Amino acid sequence: MSKQSLSILIPTYNTVCVKLVQVLSQQAEALNVDYEIIVSDDASPRSDTVAANQAINSVPLSRFIARSTNIGSAANRNYLASVSQYPWLLFIDCDVTILNPQFLYTYYTYMEQHAGVVNGGIAVADMPEMKSNLRYRYEKAAEAAHTAANRQHNKYQEFRSTNFMIRREAFAQCPFDERFTKSGYEDVLFGKHLKQHHIAVLHIDNPVVMTEFEQNPDYIAKTEQNLRTLYQFRDDLRGYSRLLTLVQGIHIPAILWLIRLWHLMFGATEKRNLCGFRPLLSLFRLYRLGYFLSLFKH
Numbered sequence: 001m002s003k004q005s006l007s008i009l010i011p012t013y014n015t016v017c018v019k020l021v022q023v024l025s026q027q028a029e030a031l032n033v034d035y036e037i038i039v040s041d042d043a044s045p046r047s048d049t050v051a052a053n054q055a056i057n058s059v060p061l062s063r064f065i066a067r068s069t070n071i072g073s074a075a076n077r078n079y080l081a082s083v084s085q086y087p088w089l090l091f092i093d094c095d096v097t098i099l100n101p102q103f104l105y106t107y108y109t110y111m112e113q114h115a116g117v118v119n120g121g122i123a124v125a126d127m128p129e130m131k132s133n134l135r136y137r138y139e140k141a142a143e144a145a146h147t148a149a150n151r152q153h154n155k156y157q158e159f160r161s162t163n164f165m166i167r168r169e170a171f172a173q174c175p176f177d178e179r180f181t182k183s184g185y186e187d188v189l190f191g192k193h194l195k196q197h198h199i200a201v202l203h204i205d206n207p208v209v210m211t212e213f214e215q216n217p218d219y220i221a222k223t224e225q226n227l228r229t230l231y232q233f234r235d236d237l238r239g240y241s242r243l244l245t246l247v248q249g250i251h252i253p254a255i256l257w258l259i260r261l262w263h264l265m266f267g268a269t270e271k272r273n274l275c276g277f278r279p280l281l282s283l284f285r286l287y288r289l290g291y292f293l294s295l296f297k298h
Helices: 018-031 047-058 073-083 103-108 134-146 148-153 168-173 186-196 216-232 242-248 253-274 281-294
Strands: 006-012 035-041 062-066 088-092 117-119 122-124 163-167 201-203 208-210
Touching: 006 018, 006 073, 006 103, 018 035, 018 047, 018 103, 035 047, 035 073, 047 062, 073 088, 088 168, 122 134, 134 148, 134 216, 134 281, 148 201, 163 168, 216 242, 216 253, 216 281, 242 281, 253 281
Parallel strands: 006 035, 006 088, 035 062, 117 201, 122 208
Antiparallel strands: 088 163, 117 163
C-alpha cells in the first residue's frame, strides 16, 4: 500500500452530494493513486435525499452507506474512519463545492512532507443574490480571516473540520469526541485535542467553497443549538471559543446582567429581524451573546 493512498470521507445529513463525489472521483483518477470515497448518511429523515445519494455507488471506487440510526456528526466521522482503509484520511463536508481542478493534487503534494494534519480552509462564493441571507452575509464577512496565514497564527484554535486531511495514526490518537451528539463545536474541541497530543497542524490555502446556505430561520435555530452545545461543553472549550473568551473577559457582573436583561426584553424582536429579509450582522452578534448568557442560571 502506497503512503500516498487516500480515503476521502464525507459525512452527510439531508444533503445530496453526488456531484461532489463525482468531482472528487475525477480528480482522484487523474492522480493515479489508490483511493476510495465513502459517504455515510447519518439517518437522514428525508427519504428522497437518501435515495438520490444511492447514485454514489455507481461512481468509481465510491460507496454510499445509509445508516438507520442517527449517531451525531462526531460519531459519524469516527465511523467513516473505522470503515476506511488507506493511510491518509481526507474529511470533506457534504454541502460544499470544489472549484479548484487541482484540489486533490494540492493535498497530494503534502502527503510525504507532513506528519499530522493539513487543513485546507473554506471560501465563500460571490452570490450577490444572497444578500438577504444571514448565513451568507456572516460567512462572507468572516472570509478574510480564513486565509492560511491567519489560520496558522492560531493553528489549533482555528482548526475546522469542513476540509482537512489527517494521517490515520494521528486520527487514531485523536478521534472526535462522541459526547457531541449534535453538530457544532466538536471540531473546536478536536483542535484542542490535536494540540494536547502534539500533532502537527499545517494550514494551507486549498479551500472548498460554500455555495449553499440555510434559510434565515433555519440558521438561527442551528445557531441556538450550537450555543447550547457551547454552554454544555464550556469547560472543555475554554480558550478555544471566541464567544467564551469574550464572556470571560467581562469582569463586571452588572454588565452581564444587563446583556441578559436586554435579551429577555428584546431578543424576540432581534430574532424577527434576523429571520427576515434584512438581517443585521451587528444584531446577530448581539443576539448570540444574549442567547448564550441567557443559558446561565446565575
